[in-house]
Amino acid sequence: MAQALLEVEKLNVAYGRAHVLFDLDLALGRGEVLALLGRNGAGKSTTLKAIIGLLRAQSGAIRFEGARIDGAAAHAVARLGIGYVPEDRRIFAELTVAENLDVARQKPRPGAPYWTPEALYALFPNLAEMRRRPGGRMSGGEQQMLTIARTLMGNPLLLLLDEPSEGLAPKIVEAMADTILRLKAEGLTVLLSEQNLHFAARVADRAAIIEKGRIRYGGTMAALIADEAAQHAYLSA
């Protein structure tokens, strides 16, 4: 791999006295989709939050395009071209769909796809029909679309997607997978946290498995699909 877009090296994170991530290593090449798999509480969300800067690392390094970003404020990390889509969506309930998008607007970024509200309405036709609706009065699936669209308004190079399939109807999960493949085709790099192996298999090139805060497995998605022992050891309930 040429220089990685994102490199995480020996990352340690703790909530107060509870140590959650232990010497975590990850690397993503440009244009790649990596699925971070693991059970509930394994540390997937914590990893993404630490990368975007919502959580502070105890030690270790996070590099984006070769430059250290650990310790930087979340807004500064976001402005370097990392888009974060939280697991619980965190839509601004009082703001309309259009306002939710406007709040997240950033300048065009060289090397990243440039998104306008119109382009996003084309990508998510449902949203186009409810531009003036408050975010709080949308279904879960619609909110999931909006939270991704909102993050895309920042024209990211790298997208951090925290369990995008969680709590969605099977049909919408399918649409979500199509969307991620579209974004990959546009040139985006995606780090995806997932519990749903089937969904991850549809979109990801590579997989990493995290268990109790440590990376236990790394390889191509195809290799993981073939490796039933690994699936059984780290993923089955």
Add this chain to the structure above:
Amino acid sequence: MDFVVIQLLNGLASASSLFLVACGLSIIFGVTRIVNFAHGSFYMLGAYIAYSLVELLPRTPLGFWGGVALAALAVGAIGGAVEIALLKRIYRAPELFQLLATFGVVLVVADLALKIWGAEELLAPRPPGLRGAVMILGRAFPQYDLLLIAVGPVVLAALWLLFHRTRWGALVRAATQDRDMVAALGVNQGRLFTGVFFLGSLLAGLGGALQLPREAANLQMDLSTIAEAFVITVVGGMGSIAGAYVAALLVAVLQAFGIVVFPKITLVLIFLVMAVVLAFRPYGLFGRAAAEPRAAGAEAQPLGAGDGRAWRWVVPGLALLAVLPPLAGGYAVSVVTEIVILALFAASLHFMMGPGGMPSFGHAAFFGLGAYGAALAARDVGAPMLLGLAVAPVAAALLALACGWFCVRLSGVYLAMLTLAVAQIVWSVAFQWTGITGGDNGILGVWPADWARGKTVFYLLTLLLCGGSLWLLRRIVFAPFGAALRGGRDAPRRAEASGIDLTAVRWTGFVIAALFAGLAGGLFAYSKGSVFPTYIAISRSIDALLMVLLGGIGTLAGPPVGAVVFVGLQEEISRYTDLWRLLLGLVIITLVVAFPEGIAGFAARWRRRAEGAT
């Protein structure tokens, strides 16, 4: 009929200024989650700066309005500067520390205003062109007041446009809901917060400047305004601008009629309105039970139950306390007596706020009621001192039993406001019921019994009672009841699910806190020989808050440490300078920035670290 209309118009004119100051407070709270005690000081600065500018500028309409606008901008800039210089450093500190820091600003501004503008009230003339009156239904009504009536809706509309038609406004609304998410989307919160502080302070300054021709600028404006602004915001719903307007109208119109029908009620009315509204709508008229920041115990470390060896320094400490002050002479005994009483007062508040998770801005209600209870028992019944000292906690506990019923249903800022309302009501009863309480003159001649008249004996009695009370409070915190109380603070739902009747537990905790505050009040009455309404005033509640926060909320050793530091600072500073509030404010600000966990909390962490290192 004409009378009703005129009073209504009067109410509407007063409402505008109230609205300006309250909505500024509400906007600041909404985004930064800071309860800005200094907001009343910004209002006062607006009035004073406008006075100076109007005096300086030519006496033309342009001069007047230019002065008002410049004053508002200047106050906005001051607010922004305070945010940058002070608050930015403490956004991650617990909510009550931020409150303490803004209270430091209150003290600094109060003394600066006294130094710059003097103690006299300053009234500005009405602006040229609006000095006359209009005849409305046969009565003269000032033109200026008509203009003020229009200001409220105009500002409301302007703010609505700002928040709903600009990207900055959308950012503010988004940050009000979830500021971390806004940051994760690449928005620099720092600049947003400074902007919000600028806007909120500007509105407060504008309110003060516009009110100037109606109400003279004076040095009491800061605390009286902040109390009213808190009430308006809480009644309207924290963070709701429309709510602030409706609440301002409601309160101002009721005041306008109240003052005519029953003049004595005006001091209480606003707080009665709040008590009624909060009892029925706990989050205010337009408020929602939104993500309120966790109150006092938010980042609470588990309390260490001690290792059972604490007596090794408590016992010699008490022995020293009993022996040393009498050796040092009468003055030392008086000061230490006061410290010991205030330590109990602070500890009772700490019990509520720390283990109970129930912050209070009105704890002086119970302290004062204890003092008055003892004084009335002594004067009217001729009760001996020990009986008086027994009446004090009982009186306070009875009040807590009554008002606790609706207080403990609320939490965080709303609870603190409701306790403030209770204290204001008790205060105005003491102030206005002159027949019984002596009003402002207080009750004199509350002296200890003959056997305890000597300073040293009374001091030892105080030490015994307060030491015993502190020990009891500590026992309660670690008893099953205390565990239930702390559990309810940290995880209310889980506590309820495990069979704890949380309302009953919190109510009991509230009464216990009042009981000990009342005892402290009773002792204070006998030590001073008199009681005054100031024992119940806002500033005394804040003293208690300062002591608790200075000592540190997360440790039981905090309140005594806080009392020592507080009284010590006050005594030392006032010995050298008349600017003691300024210095105390600066000391508080420095302490908050340096020790965001309080002094005793800092010491505890330092000790843990030292132990961890060995």
